[in-house]
Amino acid sequence: MQWTLEVVQVPVADVDRAKEFYAxxxxxxxxxxxxxxxxHRFVQLTPPGSGCSIQLSAGYGHDMPAGSLRGLVLVVPDIRAAHARLVxxxxxxxxxxxxQDGQSFRPARDDDALDNVGFVHFADPDGNRWSVQQISSRAPAGHDLSVTRVLDVPPTEAWRAWTEPEFVMRWWGPTxxxxxxxxxxxxEGGTxxxxMRAPAEYGGQDFHNTWTYRRVVPAERLEFELDFTDTDRSLLPAESLPPGVPRAVxxxxxxxxxxxxxxELTVQEFGYGTAEARDVSRAGLEQxxxxxxxxxxNQ
Structure with missing residues (x-):
């Protein structure tokens, strides 16, 4: 059985004013x-290309105060064009x-990839809040992972594990x-x-990765994209990546x-194409x- 969402009620104080804004x-x-x-009156409006409409009404005793609606999302293929239209x-x-996390936002830069993570926020005259999100294509659902450990040092010391070479070289790589x-x-912007080097029984091969940083908050948060490269930082060809592993993680x-x-340290990884690829990465990360x-x- 197919269930479709058809109408969302938007609580407003003045139907004419709201109708003019939306139309x-x-x-x-x-x-x-x-x-x-x-x-008693109600007005139904539909965003261009949408299968779901909104409804403005008066006289029907809604229990939502005007302007109290949150979390409405419109999807567009080009967020910059949508922003220009709003302006x-x-x-x-x-x-x-x-x-990067769905909670905090920063102004977009010219070189930012905006698909799925690019937004514009606005409110209608009553204060109902909308988000416009860029999604240019619908990809298959990814398989994400999250691993947490507790370290016996405060965050300022734990931060060194990610920012000082002598510390990184002591833990990077599975058992x-x-x-x-x-x-x-x-x-931010650095790479x-x-x-990591495999043990001799596994061939002793070197595996190189770059970490390109998108957000750096000392002793609190680090966001980066991991790419697979050669020793000179050149990206490996896509066909050499393990099945289900994205170009940049x-x-x-x-x-x-x-x-x-x-x-409490938590590491999240996003975008694996298969559950098998996610589970292999999880096992390595846990080690x-x-x-x-x-x-x-032991220090």
Missing amino acids: QRLGFAVDFDVRADEA EQGVENGGVVVT GFTAPRAELDVR SLVT RHVVTLRPVEGERT CLDKMVAMFR
Whole structure:
């Protein structure tokens, strides 16, 4: 059985004012405007290309105060074009912003990839809040992962595990692997190069990765994209990547202080194409973080 969402009620104080905003400024089509009598009226409007409409009404005793609706999302293929349209129509908005975690936002830069993470936020005259999100194509659902460990040091010390070469080389790589190289440039826009070496029984091969940083909040948060490269930082051809592993793997590292001068460390990875690829990465990450736990416990 197919279930479709058809109408969302938007609570407003003045139907005429709201109708003018949605129809004239945003370009929503007016499907109908019905007055049952002097006290009762409802207007239905539909965003261009949408299968779901909104409804404005008066006199029907809604229990939502005008302007109380949150979380409405419009999807467009080009967020910058949508922003230009809002500005042209005089709709106040927060500009084009990007997010990596769905909670915090920063102004978009010219070189930002905006698909899925690019937004513009605005409100209607009553204060109902909308987000416009760029999604140019619908990709298959990804398989993400999250691993947490508690380290026996405070966040300022735990931060060194991600920002100082001598620390990174002690934990990077699964059990039995070593890390002979860590060239770090930990700043927003910077790129580090790290190398892990397989044990002799597995061929002793070196594997190189770059970490390109999108957000750096010392002792709190680190966001970067991990790419697969050669020793000179050139990207490996896509066909050489393991099945189900994306070109760049987005990582979010968070550090939270916990009782006893310790740190709760969580590492998230996003976008694996298969559950198998995600599970292999999870196993490797858990072994890396177990090495990090032991590193601080035994220092």
